[in-house]
Amino acid sequence: xxxxxxxxxxxxxxxxxxxxxxxxxxxxxxxxxxxxxxxxxxxxxxxxxxxxxxxxxxxxxxxxxxxxxxxxxxxxxxxxxxxxxxxxxxxxxxxxxxxxxxxxxxxxxxxxxxxxxxxxxxxxxxxxxxxxxxxxxxxxxxxxxxxxxxxxxxxxxxxxxxxxxxxxxxxxxxxxxxxxxxxxxxxx
Amino acid sequence: xxxxxxxxxxxxxxxxxxxxxxxxxxxxxxxxxxxxxxxxxxxxxxxxxxxxxxxxxxxxxxxxxxxxxxxxxxxxxxxxxxxxxxxxxxxxxxxxxxxxxxxxxxxxxxxxxxxxxxxxxxxxxxxxxxxxxxxxxxxxxxxxxxxxxxxxxxxxxxxxxxxxxxxxxxxxxxxxxxxxxxxxxxxx
DNA sequence: AGTTACATGTAATACGTTACATGATTCT
DNA sequence: AGAATCATGTAACGTATTACATGTAACT
Numbered sequence: 193x194x195x196x197x198x199x200x201x202x203x204x205x206x207x208x209x210x211x212x213x214x215x216x217x218x219x220x221x222x223x224x225x226x227x228x229x230x231x232x233x234x235x236x237x238x239x240x241x242x243x244x245x246x247x248x249x250x251x252x253x254x255x256x257x258x259x260x261x262x263x264x265x266x267x268x269x270x271x272x273x274x275x276x277x278x279x280x281x282x283x284x285x286x287x288x289x290x291x292x293x294x295x296x297x298x299x300x301x302x303x304x305x306x307x308x309x310x311x312x313x314x315x316x317x318x319x320x321x322x323x324x325x326x327x328x329x330x331x332x333x334x335x336x337x338x339x340x341x342x343x344x345x346x347x348x349x350x351x352x353x354x355x356x357x358x359x360x361x362x363x364x365x366x367x368x369x370x371x372x373x374x375x376x377x378x379x380x
Numbered sequence: 381x382x383x384x385x386x387x388x389x390x391x392x393x394x395x396x397x398x399x400x401x402x403x404x405x406x407x408x409x410x411x412x413x414x415x416x417x418x419x420x421x422x423x424x425x426x427x428x429x430x431x432x433x434x435x436x437x438x439x440x441x442x443x444x445x446x447x448x449x450x451x452x453x454x455x456x457x458x459x460x461x462x463x464x465x466x467x468x469x470x471x472x473x474x475x476x477x478x479x480x481x482x483x484x485x486x487x488x489x490x491x492x493x494x495x496x497x498x499x500x501x502x503x504x505x506x507x508x509x510x511x512x513x514x515x516x517x518x519x520x521x522x523x524x525x526x527x528x529x530x531x532x533x534x535x536x537x538x539x540x541x542x543x544x545x546x547x548x549x550x551x552x553x554x555x556x557x558x559x560x561x562x563x564x565x566x567x568x
Numbered sequence: 569a570g571t572t573a574c575a576t577g578t579a580a581t582a583c584g585t586t587a588c589a590t591g592a593t594t595c596t
Numbered sequence: 597a598g599a600a601t602c603a604t605g606t607a608a609c610g611t612a613t614t615a616c617a618t619g620t621a622a623c624t
Contacts, residue, residue, distance in 0.1 A: 197479050198583080204486035214603050225474060227481035234584060236605055259592045261603060278489050281501045282480040284509060286413060291385050292470040293415035293548055297541040298392035301466050304535045313469045321472060347492045347566055353485040360481055360559055367555030371548055378535055386611080402575050422612060424577060447620045449575060 198238055201228050203247060203274040206266040213239050213262065223328075223354055226361040239264060247273060308379040315372040322365040329358050386426055389416050391435060391462040394454040401427055401450065411516075411542055414549040427452060435461060496567035503560040510553040517546050 205211060205219055213236050220229035230238075239262075242248040247270035250262040266274070292314050299307050336355050337344050345355055393399060393407055401424050408417035418426075427450075430436040435458035438450040454462070480502050487495050524543050525532050533543055 195479070196582090197477075197482065201482055204482070204489065207486065207489055212603075213605090214601095218602095220475075224482065224485050227475065227478045227485070229475040229477075230583095231585065232604080233586080233606080240605095255602075256593055259603065274486075275489060278483050278486055279494055279498070281498060282483060284505050287408075287415070287417040288476070288478075288552070289385075289417075290415040290476075291383070293545055294385065294389055294392070294412065295466050295470060296544045296548070297412050297415070298395060298462075298466055299541050299544065300538075301392065301395055301463060306467055307535070310467070310469060317472050345566060347495070350488070352566065353487050356484045356487065356563065357481055359563070360484070363555050363559040364476070364552075367551050371551040375544065375547065378533060378540065384610085400575075401577090402573095406574095418611095419613065420576080421578080421614080428577095443574075444621050447575065 197228065198230050198234065199242065199247075200274060200277045201230070202235070202238060202242060203266055203270050204278070206248065206264055207271070207274060210263045210265045212264065216264075223357050223361075226357060242270070246270075304379055308376070311372065311376055311379055315369065315376065318365055318368045318372065322362065322369055325358065325362045325365060329362060332358065385416065386418050386422065387430060387435075388462060388465045389418070390423070390426060390430060391454055391458050392466070394436065394452055395459070395462060398451045398453045400452070404452075411545050411549075414545060430458070434458075492567055496564070499560065499564055499567055503557065503564065506553055506556045506560065510550065510557055513546065513550045513553060517550060520546065 201220075201224075202216060205216055205224075211219070213232065216235055216239075217230075217232045219225075220235075239248065239250075243250060243264075247267055248264050249267055250264045252260050253263050255261055295310065302310070332351075332354070335351055337349065345352060349355070389408075389412075390404060393404055393412075399407070401420065404423055404427075405418075405420045407413075408423075427436065427438075431438065431452075435455055436452050437455055438452045440448050441451050443449055483498065490498070520539075520542070523539055525537070533540065537543070
């Protein structure tokens with residue numbers, strides 16, 4: 193079951209608009225970066241590969257005086273392959289890697305105080321991230337449409353994808369924080 | 381920030397008892413596999429590397445008539461490096477990859493019905509996994525010690541690590557299921 | 569006798585990060 | 597003038613999966 197998720201992440205980003213390699217790199221630093229990302233050193237070769245495979249094409253655009261940038265567009269073949277992937281049911285990963293939880297599995301290697309410090313550090317980081325994500329959410333309510341108004345979220349809303357990943361990221365961090373809080377007493 | 385988490389996963393497993401490469405592979409199929417794992421093709425070369433680095437040594441044991449297996453033990457240097465890693469605060473990953481959520485970000489590529497099928501499929505898989513994890517938890521209550529009895533979980537409990545990863549995996553799946561249930565109405 | 573589990577390795581390939589390398593444009 | 601951002605690429609290395617390869621031991 194070979195997947196090449198980066199391929200589909202790029203095709204998906206180009207589904208609605210054309211982007212440069214740099215733009216794609218930037219997108220992975222925004223909301224979707226919570227669930228998928230790649231460095232520019234992986235993106236540029238992948239873009240070339242997708243062009244070679246006929247799933248993308250590009251035009252060269254001049255920025256300012258002479259800075260060339262390549263604007264990529266998805267082809268019909270690209271849309272077809274994207275749809276095929278998007279439609280396929282996603283199996284659960286056997287392992288969702290989490291180095292902090294690996295350390296917790298080996299908690300007996302630490303003293304109670306050492307474990308407590310590590311645990312409270314993780315709690316603080318997760319809480320800070322949660323605050324940050326909630327702030328992002330609050331700022332985007334006007335874009336999403338407030339609850340119980342004519343602008344509420346619905347399937348055809350242009351920012352449904354954004355809304356889903358943000359609420360999911362918040363749920364993930366909320367759950368992490370609650371689990372940490374529920375179990376910190378074991379280390380006190 | 382070079383990490384080599386597999387190295388520490390192996391050292392951690394060997395902290396309390398000796399294991400063969402096969403045993404380590406088996407451990408990654410049990411509870412810790414929720415948060416870290418590796419295939420035998422990655423484990424065997426890593427074990428060799430750790431021996432070369434003086435963090436492990438092994439003795440050859442005969443199983444049955446002539447089947448040789450290598451039983452690995454952690455060295456003092458190995459314990460030292462493991463502790464160093466275990467003590468270091470774990471930074472949050474920027475990205476926690478989730479291909480299903482990537483598909484949800486691109487939900488506008490699908491029809492409402494296609495999206496609903498995908499979403500309900502994920503909900504079912506996550507619910508099944510949650511049931512399975514809860515069953516594991518129920519079976520382990522005697523090992524963990526029931527709540528509000530003299531056998532309740534505490535820092536020195538020999539299965540605290542196991543308890544933590546199981547409760548965390550349950551929390552993760554519970555949160556996933558709840559998020560899916562909270563948002564499925566957008567696709568109906 | 570046949571199947572499953574135990575047991576160990578290597579080869580080829582794919583995926584991902586860090587470092588190397590260069591230059592233009594925009595903002596302060 | 598200097599810093600941050602925009603812009604694109606390659607090289608080296610590390611991590612991880614799939615496939616190849618072989619053989620023993622235990623269970624039914």
